[in-house]
Every structure is written in C-alpha cells, then in structure tokens.
Amino acid sequence: MNILIAGGGKTVYFLCRTFTSKGHKITVINRDHDESVWLARHLKIVSIHGDWSAPQVLEEAGTSLMDAVLAVTSNDHDNLAICQIASLHFKVPQTLALVNDPNNEDVFRQLGITAVSTARILSNLMEQRVGFGEITNLITASEGKLNITEIELMETSPVARKQIRDIAFPQNSLLAYILHEGQPTIPKGDTVLYPGDRVFVITLPENYAETIRMLTGDRR
Amino acid sequence: MQARTIILKHYQAILSNTGMIMSMVGVLMFTPLLVLFAWHDEWIYAKDFVIPALVLIGVGGALWRILKSRIPAPLTIQDGGVVVLLSWVIASVFAGFPFMSVLRLNFTQAIFESVSGWTTTGLSVVDVAKSPNMVLLWRSITQLIGGAGLAIITLAAITGPTGAGLTIAEGRTEQLAPHVRSSIKRVVILYAGYAVLGIILFKLAGMNFFDAINHSFAAISTGGFSTKTENIAFWDSTAIDLVSVPLMILGNMNFLTVYMLVRGKFKAVYRNGEVKAMATLIPICIILVFYLVSNSIYPTFGKSIRVAIVEVVTALTTTGFMSTVYTEWNAIGYLILIILMIIGGGTCSTAGGVKQYRVYILFKSFIWEIKRAFLPKNAVVENYFWRGDQKEYISGELLRQLISFVSLYMFIYVLGTGIIAAHGYKLNEAMFEFASSLSTVGISCGVSVASAPPLVLWTETLGMFLGRLEFFVILVSIGKIIRDLTSLTTGRTKL
C-alpha cells in the first residue's frame, strides 16, 4: 500500500519502520527541517518537509495516489484538517487521525473521520489490568464497542464446578471458548467449569463489570 | 490642549450619568407618599418629599439630557467611580431633607440617618415612636435601593451607558449573564423576589402589613432599620426572630451564588467558599455566644438560644436587627460580635465588612502554606477557589490586593475607634459602634444617639460611607477628581 503519514517524533519513526518492514511504501510530511533530514537518513521512505495541512504540500506529496493517510501530529485540529482534505479533496480511501482528547474520537466520527485516542486506549488498559491478576483484557474491538477478555477461574469463583446451563450469564455476554488443562473447548450446555480453566468471554462494555463479577466473585 | 478636551469629555459623561441617577432618586422620593392611601392625615408632610424630589428631577434631568452624548459611550471603571461617588453624596444630602424638615433634626443628624439608610447600615438617631409613617417608609426605601445600588436600580429602569464600568464601580461585579443588562435584570428580579418573600414571611409571623414591608426591605438589604425603637426585640417573638434569620442570610449572600442555587447548580453552591465560611462560623459562634453570654443573661433557655442565633446572624450578615440590648453583655460577647461584624457578609451582595471570601482566602492561604511544606520541593501548586461555577486561581497579585485591603480596613477601623474613644466612651463601646459603622451593620450599644457629639456622628457617617462603597473606589475617585481639576485649572496635565 501507499501510505502517507503526517507527523513527527519517535512515533512516526517506529510507525514507518513497522510499515516498511511489511512492504508498504511510505511518504512522511514533517514540519521540522531537521527531523525531515533525520527521517530521510534513517528510513527508506519519501521524506517531505512542509506544512502538513497545506493543500499545496499534500498535492505535491502525491496524496491523490495514496491508499491511506495517517495523521499523527500532536494537534487534534491539524489531524482533522489533514484527514478531511485527504478524504474529501483527494479522495483517499482510508484515513485515520490520532486524537489527544478522547471526546474527539466521537466528535471526529460525526465529522466523517475515523479517530483513535491514545489516552483512552491506555486508560482502558490500566483500568482493566491493575489488580486483576487473573484477568487479561485482550481486545477492545470495533471502536470500543466490544471487549474480549481472558479470565482464569480460581477456587473461589462462584461458577467453579458448575455446568454452563446452570450459570446465569448477563445479557449481551458470551462465553466463547474454554481452555481446560491446555485443551481448547467450545462450551456446550453440559460443559463444567473447573478452577484453573481459562475462559474467554465476549462482552459489551456495559456488561463487562457484571460479567467479571460473576466469574470471579470480586466486587470491583 | 488635547488632554483638556479629553478630560472635559469624560466629565460630560460623568455628569450626564450622575444626572441620570439623580433623576431616579428624585422619582424615588415620591414613593413614601404611598402611605397617604392609609394615613390621609400625613399629607402635611408631602411637601417635604415633593420639593427635594422635584429639585433632583429638575437638576438631574437637565444634566442628564443636556450633557448626554449622541453616541452612547461606555464608562470606564474610573469614570464610573466618580459617578458613584457624586451620586451617593448628592443622594445622601437630598434624602436627609425630610429628616430635617419633618423631624427637626440638625444637618449632622439628618445626614447620619440618610447615609445610614443608603449604605444599609441601620444605626439611627431618629425617635421612631414619634415619626410619621411617611418618614419611616422612606428610611426603609433608602435601604432597599441602597442595598442593590443606585446605579443598578437606575440601569434596570433606564438604558444607560454600555459596558459594566458603572456597576462594577458600585460593587456589583459578578456576572449572572453574558451581558451587563441581562445580569442587572436578573439581580433585580432576584432582589424583588426576596422583598416579596420577606413581606409574606413577616406578615405570617405576626407583623402588620406596614411593619412587614419595612422590615422586609430592611432585612433583605441587610440594612436593619425598624419601625420600633427596640428594633425586632419589640415583639420578643420566636416566629419573627426566626423568620428574620433566613432573610438576613439571603440578603448577605452573593447574588451569583443565589442565582446558581435557584438554577439548581447545587454543586457550585456547595463548593463556594463563602457558603462554607457561613456554615462554619454561624453554628460555632451561636454555640459560643449561647454558652458564654446569653445563657447567663436571659431568663429562659428559649430566649437565650434565640438571642444567640439572631445576634450572631445579624452581626455576620451586617444586617443590624437587634433582638436585645447589649448593656448586660460581657466582654467576650462584645468581642465575638465585633469579630463577626468585621468579617462581614458575602461579596457582591448588600452586606458590608471585609467580606467572607477575603477572610476565607486568607484563612485557606495559611492552610495551603502548611500543606505545601509536605509536598516535594519542586512541586508546582496552583491553589484556587470557586467563583460561581468557575475556578479562579490564587495569584500573588490577588493575595497582595487582599492583604492591602484588609490592612487599610483595619487602619481605618482603629482610627475611627480612636476618635470615638477620645470622646470619653469606653473602649468596648467605641470598638463595637465603629465596627457597626464601618461594616455597615447597624447594631448599637448606645453610642449612636441624637445627642452624641457631632464629631462622633460624622466619624460614623464617614465610616458607613467608606464601608459601603469599598474604599478604593472612593479614595481613587477623590484622587482622580482632584487631579483632573488641577490639570484643568492650571492647564498642565499632571500624570
């Protein structure tokens, strides 16, 4: 793919390295001359020095030929401008904006741009990891609308030694998969849960806490 | 010569606006005539109000219309200060005429009473038992209007200068709405609401209609005038005492805080420093006064508690209602009341004193200093307090202004107390009475009477005036007038 990245700093450097190692063709626009020079020296990319949200600069960078544009500058409003110009004017099929303010994920979506907030991702991870030794939150998929979590059942779990059909799962939660003594099983009504089993549940954010409580017995 | 024209232009605006306010005061002087509906025999006093009223309307109206500029210009705060100073002085003089002509008071006494009214103090040299109702109503009206502010009442009725220079100069600095006219409207509506509430409550508590009106005006303006010589102690009624308490507290609260309350923004109210200050000071002081003072003086438990409650609230809110005389009070009682009077009421309300928010911030600064000692050396701390529903950060400048204000206040307090004491009064009496004047409270231990030495009355009058109008406004305005006059007459601009 041809990807255009607007931004600077270490994030951009490592993004580029990851993409180029997967075989994509990267162009980077950076406002700082020294950084552009550095990127040009250390990566196999097209490094452009210019105002990343200026239509002129974007045109000369070949935005109309890009498959994706990533705006990862430090300002939400610049990222919005870059993605909007890219998608509306240059008809780039995929755009993604990094945002600082988590509220802007939703705001940008309403304005037609997909956005990702690092603050939100990190805070979710922190919340869901701290103190829960036996719980690993694996994925927050579909723009935060879905959680997939792995839980190790302890002796004290309220559902230990019960059959699936006897367990009252909360609404909108699904027990997808059980790892019993290293063996994977798709659960059926008569499957029994034992301490030591690792269960994978899919939940909506609203039912996450309730589901966890039900499986671990902890009041969070 | 350019400077001269500029100065003159400013004064044109100043005098025009002063004239506007004078006209409003003139119109107000007609209102006491309403008593004629109930007491026809008082018509003989009508001329004592109508004549000064007409003069005010005539002169004021002329100044206003003739000097009015075609393009409505905003008044700066400095100009606003001069307008406030001039209009309050003029209003004080004219409002005193009825006292001189009807009650035969001399100039000193009449001005004292008049200023006590406008500044919502409440100290009185009038023998209310012998006064016609027209005069009694006039006193209460001056408190009602003075509490809100002459400028603000005028601007609520008439379209005045644009910008908030005038209202800020008179002490109304809080923004209830994003435009000064809307803010003024809201304040006036709230205030009118208080008045009506007060009348209803006092009536229900047992007063007759006339007394209810007068006391309601006096309560919500934190003024304290009464139609009875003994003030509210006359009734010795639990109901009346207790009804006055919430009204006094309401009058002393910052209009913005009450506005937030009315709009349901309880969190903003709950965090508010002044609300917290009141919630701490009032109960503690009531308990102190009860145990240390009233319990040993009054015959019944009920009376002791009531006196403690009313006196603490009247002193802190700077209202001035009295449910007792202070002759038997001990020194600690006097001290507690003096401290409460100096602390005073809420900012941007009708109350006086140093103001609760200043005391709150000074007190909190002390605590912040202590907390700071426990933080890492390089920690950056931003202390703040809630102003309405916005945070305001404490800066060095804010603290400096606060401290210089409090220092000036205490300096003037000591000076005034000294002047009174020099006339032979006991120290506790002088301290009590001057605190009551400077903080525009109105409770009296007996010093402020018609027969008091003129210098004592004038000292108190000046104290009341300074206390209501926030000294910086007065002192800066006087300085400005002197400076401008000198540069106009000598032709030289001294900057």
Next chain:
Amino acid sequence: MSSENLFIFIVGCGRLGSFLANRLSGKGHSIVVIDINDAAFDSLSAEYSGFRIVGDATEFTVLKEAKIEEADIFIATTRDDNVNLMVSQVAKKIFHVPKVMARVFEPKRESIYKDFDIEAVCPTSLAVELFLEAIAESIAVEKGN
C-alpha cells in the same frame, strides 16, 4: 442597531476577535469569548460586559461547559486556520449552532471547505480582490487620460 439580544460565541480573542466582541457587546448582545491565553482578554474594552473563558476550544468539554448549544452565532477567529475550521465544524455539526463563521487565512483552504455550511471569511482573498479592483480602476483612469 439591532434590538434583539443574540447569544454569540467568539473563539480567539486576538485583534479581530476582541474587536468583534467589544462592538457586539456594546450593541447589546450576550457574548462569550474563549481564548487559550488569559492575557488576550486585556484587549477587551470597557464596552465589553460578556463572559470570558480561558480554555482550549478544541477540547470538547470546554465548549460544552460554556453552553455552546444555546448559541445563535459562532465565530472562530484564532490565528490557526485548522483550529478555526475544527471548532466551526464542531459548532455546526455537533452542537447545531444556526450560524457559524470562521476566518480562514489560506485562500486554498477556503474553497475546499465551502461544502461544510460554514461561512468562511478569507481576509487574504478579500484584500486581493480590493487591491485588484483598485489597480484595475487606476489602469482605466490612465487609459481614459
């Protein structure tokens, strides 16, 4: 002089923003000015009696707490075109403010954003047009001579 009292939001208290704020407040409208820097409010004159809010208007909560949904008019006058365009879109699409205007310095951006239902005012283009007119006039006058 309009007798109606409009609720107007101005983002950015620089030369343009403060001038607009002073004038509009003087005419009787209810104004809220937001600027990221509180020193900017020094440009407001004695005429101004509206609210002053210190904050970053690109932060959703700042606008929400300032009650932007009740605004009749929204004007973005910061020095950064991208900020102006972002906050204008938020005002228009998310808070449904009836009339939204933004100053845009870069003429090329002005044309791209024409379909956003935001009135973009480009001082550069306006100035260019006025200059061109003036030049054309003086050429005509010369030719006429």
